Amino acid sequence: MTLKRWILAILTVVAVSFLSLSLLDSWTQPQIQSRLELYQTNLLLHASQWQGQGTQEESLMTLKDNLIGKTPVEEAYKQYQQVQESAEKSLAKVQANETSIAPDSLKQLQQLNQDLQLQIGILQTQLGQPDKALKTWKDLIEPQDSEFLVSPTEKMTAQVLTGLWKTPARLLPDAEPILQKQLDGWFRYQALVKLYTLQQRPEALVALETQEQQRAEQAVVKLIIVSAIPGMGLVIGLLLAIALGIQTLLKGKSSILATNMDVAWLIPWNGETILQVFVVGFALLGQLFIPLTLRAIFQELNIQPSSFEIRTQAVYILITYLLLMIGGFSVLYFSIKPYFPLPEGWFTLNFKGNWFLWGLGGYFVALPLVILVSLINQKLWDGQGGSNPLLPIALESRDSVALTIFFITASIAAPIFEEIMFRGFLLPSLTRYLPLGSAIILSGFLFAAAHLNISEVLPLMTLGIVLGFVYTRSRNLLASMFMHGLWNSGTLLSLYILGSGGS
Incomplete structure (x- = not known):
């Protein structure tokens, strides 16, 4: 065994250990999915306030009723309770030293739990349960658990809300600015309605109602975009999958899904080259060396990237990713350079092919598959397992x-x-040792694991398998790149709409 192979073996152990520890570390981190559901619930609550005017809006009113259901407040209450139960379980595990969590993540989890208590109390008042609401807020004002630290702002907000709904009411000084600052969306609207009613301010009530009607109408439109349009895509995907399945049964090897199924790649390199590209170029450079180097530089300059304002964070994330690309592509290039010129079929980018149809079709077929797996996955992880750190930043961003x-x-x-690395290089390279189907599955798993969040492995693996299928059938990286870009763009659009819906 040569020195190079010994070094590569040691680096592989380091990379696999890092990957495993990162996945295990994400075990106790909160998922973004529960927050997404709450943002959509807030849109539903806003939309439920819309009354509409004139016969021209009757169809939109009907669509609104179908979107929000007959009991939106009751459904929102259940949703908030489920998320709170999950947050309390996580906090209890941390307090019992059953799990460890980063200080920032613990602070966010505690903040989330306190925000949920404020909001659940307001939901209880709208369900005709003011006594329960007062009890909910009392737990913030006078926490029973000595380890449960309530922030001063949350405590003050709970006191203001308690004063509004207790009998007789007690209006605290600065109640209005506190509610304006500490509450969002529908919850702020309900609290201000109660405050203005007690203060006997009809003009303020009219202005508030006018503003809420505008927001409610916008919420209906946003719900259509984030619910109805993906729903249509889901139906299209199911119909397309059924049609392609029937065609495959009828035509066999001459069907669309059988395109290029028997065409193999000529692979001039071996497993050592595969490990070299992904262990050195992807894992060590991208996940260890580049992030640690940037962190050391910023520490030396006494700068905390987490304190950056949103535009600077966005630029920082882009620069970090570009450095990852440069490092990964450099290792890939120098690893396969000895085998130039490459055999036909490697890293094909054919703008004249039918890549657009393959990418679009793959996107629609992936929708129902990933949604189904995500629903099952959500039950398995119960709100834990981590998420892509870019998602919450994009969710809360309002900067164009x-x-x-x-x-x-x-x-x-x-x-x-990712398509050049995982579909362009890894997947074909694996076919030297595995059947095509197994290579697609393994490359999909590695694609998912590389995102370093254990709760996302199953959904991303499903997406990776569809991407692999699209690439192996089209033999055009533009197809999988287009599908991948569509998927990420749809996710970002949904995050932006959901994030802008509650305020």
């Missing part, structure tokens, strides 16, 4: 410049880099 930079990172840079 930052969102444009996020789009460049997620919808252009990521599809180019």
